[in-house]
Amino acid sequence: KRPGGWGGMASSGRPPVALLLTPCVGALALTDLPAWISGGARVTDAGVPMRALVACVGTWAVASHASLFLIASRFQRQVHTSRVLGAQIGGMVVFFSLCILLGAPLFRWWTRTVSLCCLLTALAVSPLALLEPLGHLSDLYRILSFQRRLVGACEACLLFPAVGAGLGSWAGTCALALDWNESWLQWPVPVLYGCWLGQVVGVCAVGVSWRFVVQDRDDGRLKQN
Secondary structure, X not given: OOOOXXXXXXXXXXXXXXXXXXXXXXXHHOOOXXXXXXXXXXXXXXXXXXXXXXXXXXXXXXXXXXXHHHHHHHOOOOOOHHHHHHHHHHHHHHHHHXXXXXXXXXOOOHHHHHHHHHHHHHHHXXXXXXXXXXXXXXXXXXXXXXXXXXXXXXXXXXXXXXXXXHHHHHHHHHHHHOOOOOHHHOOOHHHHHHHHHHHHHHHHHHHHHHHHHHXXXXXXXXXXX
């Protein structure tokens, strides 16, 4: 009998379908979904209507947490609610401080900044704090600094999209320097698009590495037995 795969479950040959939930909802949130919810307003409209931004961030963040809980169920892992809440509060404070230090308006568009921080926390912080062993900062640091390899498919499903979202949002800030007077270049729209593209790349990385990492480890365990 084939032994259990990473995360305590047998590898099915493909990553969890729940990984696709967040980027798919993110694509809708950046296009037609806010217009449908907020009565016609879009995130890329002039002035970045607040009702469209709230609709975008809210639906995207809810989808992200739903995806995380589905992944937790897929790998039969325990959810630590207190750790997630603590990480979300800390993530909000850190992201807001970074945005202000990097030049975001403190008073004029603070609601946009808070909305962006909520989304970044949901996409980049909650996945890292949701499940063991990524709840430990020392383990996370060793993984990000390439001092320790991933030891589970659950880690890959959480880490790759989260890191992709973080790096993508950072790359999206480069578009803010363009002085084109376009509505889609207003704060924080480029960061939202960069965050989405980075998460898509992270999900693709999970799919590409699944066969070469997860399946190979399962085959090694099978040979040992």
